Amino acid sequence: MNKVYHRIEKIAGNVITIKADLVKYGELAVVSSGFGTSLANVIRLEHDNVSLQVFTGSRGIATDAKVRFLGNPMQTAFSESLLGRIFNGIGIPRDKGPAIKDNMTDIGGPSVNPAKRIIPRNMVRTGIPMIDVFNTLVESQKLPIFSVAGEPYNELLARIALQAEVDVIILGGMGLKHDDYLYFRDTLEEYGALSRSVMFVHTAADPTVECLMVPDVCLAVAEKFALKNKRALVLLTDMTNFADAMKEIAITMEQIPSNRGYPGDLYSQLASRYEKAVDFDGNGSITILAVTTMPGDDVTHPVPDNTGYITEGQFYLRNARIEPFGSLSRLKQLVNGTTREDHRQIMNTMIQLYANYKETLEKQSMGFRMSDWDSKLLKYGGRFENELMDLSVNIPLEQALDLCWTILADCFEPAEAGLPTKLIDRFWPSKG
Amino acid sequence: MEKNLGKIVGVNGNLLTIEFDKPVVQNEVAYAILDGFRLKSEVIRIRGNRAEAQVFENTRGLQIGGVVEFTGTLLSVELGPGLLTQVYDGLQNPLPQLAEKCGFFLQRGTYPRALDAEKKWDYTPVAEVGDTLKAADTVGTVPEGIFTHRIMVPFGLAGKLTVEEVVDAGSYTVDQIVAKLKDVSGNTVEVTMTQNWPVKIPIKAYDERLKTEEPLVTNVRIMDTFFPIARGGTYCIPGPFGAGKTVLQQITSRHADVDIVIIAACGERAGEVVETLREFPELRDPRTGRSLMERTLIICNTSSMPVAAREASVYTAVTIAEYYRQMGLDVLLLADSTSRWAQALRELSGRLEEIPGEEAFPAYLESVIASFYERGGVVRLNDGSTGSVTIGGTVSPAGGNFEEPVTQSTLKVVGAFEGLSRARSDARRYPAIDPLESWSKYPSVVGEEDLEVGRRMLRQGNEVGQMMKVVGEEGTSMDDFVVYLKSEYLDAVYLQQDAYHEVDGATSADRQQYVFGKITNILRTKMNFKEKAAARTFFQNLTQATKDWNRMVVNSDEYKQSVKQIKQMLVEVSVHE
Incomplete structure (x- = not known):
């Protein structure tokens, strides 16, 4: 099965095409050439033409690069030893620690059966009055933080990571500035929250394709924790970068763009991530908070607009404050009746x-x-x-x-x- | 019969290209075989010896050379007793049964049967041996909850059929043969309690389609009075996120005056379906006193479920709606949201590399939307009784801007437009239906003359309001100011309604007529105030009194008291000429 292919037919953007047979849709492959090795996954099959998107980008790939198929889709490890660790978008350690290969599970797994969902009922305490009192965060809720560049949204996320009453924090960084990445790492470490956190960080300097993997990897890990009776909080920043990475790949693949260059399935793509938020009956839960920067402070931009249709409310961060008027937690009514009578x-x-x-x-x-x-x-x-x-x-x-x-x-x-x-x-x- | 097999030659997202040798049918169902699982798909394009099929599941793991099994049947739903109270996905897989089998997650390639094959139904035959029947005529009946479920001659049969055999009354499963019929060419047809029907073809086994003229009361005042919907009519609710589309649909599903409600949750949040799922069994249907769930059926293909099945889900829903219509029942189909359905069409069209229309939606978007809404209507059945399907769809326009293809295509074909506005929902004026932009072609529950008074007041009040923003209160004449206050009053006490209040949440047609009569009387009254502050105070008090009145049970003592109180308040300010 592990046949090695040598001839690359086409290289365009981050996508390479080779001739190969017996390849599975979605399968992972290793591409090695003079400038290094990279993972790639199959995104289209057409007769014996196989198109792969190369995670580190196609720069430096020779037409005689070696392509070896692994027989499985993109996976992530899962074990308690993930806690306290920092990885890149595809699960390779960033923190000089050992690689983890336990319990490899597929990312982007099936969605939860709606018949098995329950009405959310537990509040997530964050210690931030603008959230706790005015727009209570509820376990299994999915909420974006709408903001513009320059606002302290990463500081807000870090604060929530430190203070929120949950068992596990999973932080996914997409297109983070390197400084922001260090800020998260240092803040969590300084206040002792790193030991209950796992970080998957893609920085702006990393290859675009890795950015696409971050939410799926984070959510796959969160799901495993949730099924082990843990309350997991997934913090994602910034989903607009994720959407832009998707746009980049879609254009490379010559897909017809729908709105401002974004692919037609932007809504479905975002929804399939956000809908991973769930409260497993008699088990743990996943809550998602995701920063979504609004280009030009425009809420009708396709990314915040589609997000608003998917999520259960939104926080607006303006002038370094959570705006009380536009912000809304659609689920707060479910919990704030029983906190205190006033x-x-x-x-x-x-x-x-x-x-x-x-x-x-x-x-x-x-x-x-x-x-x-x-x-x-x-x-x-x-x-x-x-x-x-x-x-x-x-x-x-x-x-x-x-x-x-x-x-x-x-x-x-x-x-x-x-x-x-x-x-x-x-x-x-x-x-x- | 030998299986018709094909071979995969291409995979792109959820689109398969399949090479075949034997004839295939456009829109037939095919199964891609993967490690023993069968992934359902639908053939959507044929070119030479290649068919393209959209798979209703994740296609991960499929490979070139994989086997595909063609079935020769179109995408169909199973119709029969036991559909009500069920929760199906877009392909009519029962979700609770799926959960029993697979646990928390939706396992691909698992398709439990839609109807319970074990459950026994009390069957009463209606047709007798020797009778001549045609398609959709009743063979027998079974009780299903509060309804009499008709077992009908399969809708697809042509010509006259003679009853040869019938079973006696008794308790049978759905697969029991309840009658044998002989068609004109002498073939025998066995009738069971179930039949299959292809979802994309409307059921037309009725006498004739009638005009929609009778109002369908939803108990939402702004809808019934100002922008009414009709039995067998169609309407749409476009609005930006957070404007209350889904809440409005939920209220309608509770209070609308129909027999059966089918909720098609199409590409929206799973959490919202869960609320319906968990709350409806507890809620009483005010008409029957039974659980609301007994008249409800949920088709649920939420946003994270496969996109192709989302496209199928609205058809599944409307086909089941038509089926119950054939029993002489009034069915309301609520689709939330049709934009997600249109987006599913767009994704598919993109994969097929069709030439895109506006905003990359396919060029046939308009005709697809039109033919979906046209499946609503009132019909006279073979036995002379009538049944109806009313369709209400929400639209989620990008950026809340109605000038986009889905909203515009929908507006062309529906009979009522209940446009929600961000400004109204921000001001917490719920339901946030915009009274100036919305329209309806159906008759209102109140008289035309009164209605015109209300409409005019809203228009004029809005104009004065706009003007006041520029010139201030000081620069506005007393007459104009009173018009403005009157329009605000009408808005506050009639257009706005507290959905969560026990009494105010649902206003019957009778009460609407009575209350609206009183209110238009107030609007017509010429009033005199010395200064603007006094006018404002008067209307504040009047608003408070009327709002309290809205919250009182009809004809209770306090209700009657309120009527008197409001009348008295009015006497004090009105001008007698």
Whole structure:
């Protein structure tokens, strides 16, 4: 079976074509030539013409390069010893540690039977009030973080990785700047979270094809952990780079582009990754948070647009804060009824008042006179932004709710906040 | 019979190229054999001795020279008692049974039978020996939940058939031969409780197709009053993500005044189907008092399931809808979302390297969408009774922009357009159907005259609102300001509806007529206010009172009290001339 082929018929982009028989669709091969060896996978069969996409790119491949087929599709190792390790997009260690070859499993496996899914019911605590209080993250949820280049989205992800109450963190980097990669590595190490993390990092300098593998590898590993009764949190950054890598390959393969050059199956491709988020009944779960940068801050760009149709809400990161208005966790209603009785009311009231504060700001900027009520709102808005919205705030939900009450009590009279009397009697802090 | 076998000569994504020797049929089902598994596919193009087939599964592992088995039958569904309450994938594989067999994951190449072969049904014969029947005539009946399920003469049979044998009443499985018929050429046809029908061909075994004119009440006020749908009609709900398409579909599936609801979850989130799956068995159907699940059937091909089966799923759903229509029932088919279906067509068209149309959708997109929606309709059956299929599809336009091919092709063929707007959903005005852009060609549950008053108020109010943004409240005349407040009032108390409230969540046609009458009365009333603040306060109070009224049970004491209260409030401000 391990016959070696020597003659390459065509090289275009990252795709090479050879003549070979008995090759399986999706199979992996090793391509070696003078400039090194690379993995490649079969993406098209046509008679005896086999097209392979070469993971490290086609640069330096000679027409007499050796191609050896391995007989299996792309796989990833799985064992507890993955924890604390850092790999590249195709599972080769980046951290000088030994290679891991235990329990090789296929990536991109079948999807979960909808009949076996359950309604999500557990909150994932992150210690970030803008998430915990206002848009609660739920186990098995899939949420993108919509942002623009320059925003501290990687800092936010790192913070979530450090603070989130889950068992395993799987971080997938796609097209990361090398500095960002080091930032993640060092931050997780410094705060002792590396030991519960696995990182698969593709940096911007690495071959494009490896970028395509990152989400599948991450999710395949996460799935294995979840089936071992672990709560896995998959953090992906940045899915727009992943989509762009897909675009690159599609164009090379002469596929007809649909919208701004992206392939027609962009939605299905993204969905098949995001839909891996699941809560296995009586077992572990996979939760996905994925940074999606919006080129030109345009939410109607094909990548954020298609993502929004797939995910269960979104976080908008703007001006280094999680924006309370556009952000939405579609699943929060499933869990925030049982956290604490004041949770839902506080959530709504705080946001309404914050919206009023924004209006007041507008009035102020237009030079209108500020009423008493306006001054109160200004005070309130300032405290809200500094004490709750700031990304560095790290407090548990209950404390965050108490803090909300304190801010309200410092700024308003009980009747002004518009909360039910029953809750005011119980929670309004007495002054003194 | 010898098997018709072919050989794989090309694999590209889920598209196979197969070389064959014996005749093959366009759109027939073929199985690619892989390590003992059989992967289902459909022939979609034939060129010379090569057929191209789309595989409904992941094609990983297939190789050149692999064996393909042609079946000679078109992609079909099995029709018979036991379809209701089921959850199928796009190819009619029962998902719960699949889960029993394969566990958490969808194993490719596993196709359990759609109907339960063990379950026994209480059969009552209707046709007698010697009767002359034709296709779709009733042979006998079985009770299926709350319905009488007709066992019919297979829809594909031509001409008159004479009943030769029938079984006695009794308890049988679906494979029991319940009658033997003789056709005009003397051949005997055995009738069981099931029959197969190719999904892409409409069932036409009825007397005639009728005009759609009767409203179908959904209990959603803005739909029934302003943008009504009709029994046997078609409508679409386009909207950007987060605007509430799926919630609106879920509400309709609960409250719509029909016998059977078929939900085709086509390329959308699995989580949403799960909610329906887990909640419907618990919910009571207000019409029958039984579990909602008893009248529901779910076809579920969510976004991560194979794309080709997504394309098939809407056809599977509409074929089953037509089947129940043949029993004289009213069926509502909700497809969420047709854009995902269109995208499946686009992916396929790309693989076939067809010349693309707009946004790379295939040129035949329009005719495919049109022929799908045309499968809705009211028909008079052979026995004179009527049945209907109503089709409602959501559309997920890219970027929320309705000027895209799927929305535009859909608008050409549907009878009602319930366009959702981002602005309304951002303002939490649910259901976020845009009252100025949407339209319907079907009759409303309220009178035309009142409706025109409401429409005019919304239009004028919007104009004043736009103007006020420029000139401010100060620069707006009192009359205009009142028009604006009236339109906001109509919006707040009638167009908006709290889907999760027990009473407000569903407003019956009678109540809509009554309430809308009262409200248009208010809109017509000439009012006088000294200053704008007073007008605003009055309308705030009126809005509050009317919203409370919406939440009260019809004809309860507080309900009657509310009517009086609102009347009183009105007297205080109205001008008598």
